[in-house]
């Protein structure tokens with residue numbers, strides 16, 4: 001079992017129970033729940049709005065991925081999960 005830490009609440013969970021956001025190495029695009037062929041720096045979040053909100057509030061995604069995070073990504077995450 002692969003375990004990852006949610007950047008919103010800091011709890012370690014099974015990777016399959018977390019949203020994965022990857023900054024692609026090749027063209028810097030942010031991919032949500034991409035397949036294993038996508039390589040790059042990733043952050044993980046629980047499937048709940050409070051973790052998504054917390055991560056954005058603390059700029060965790062920006063800090064971990066070392067890239068500016070577009071506002072629409074937050075909306076997308078909140079809408080989809």
Ligand SMILES: [Zn+2]
Nearest residue numbers: 006009046051
């Ligand atoms: Zn969480």
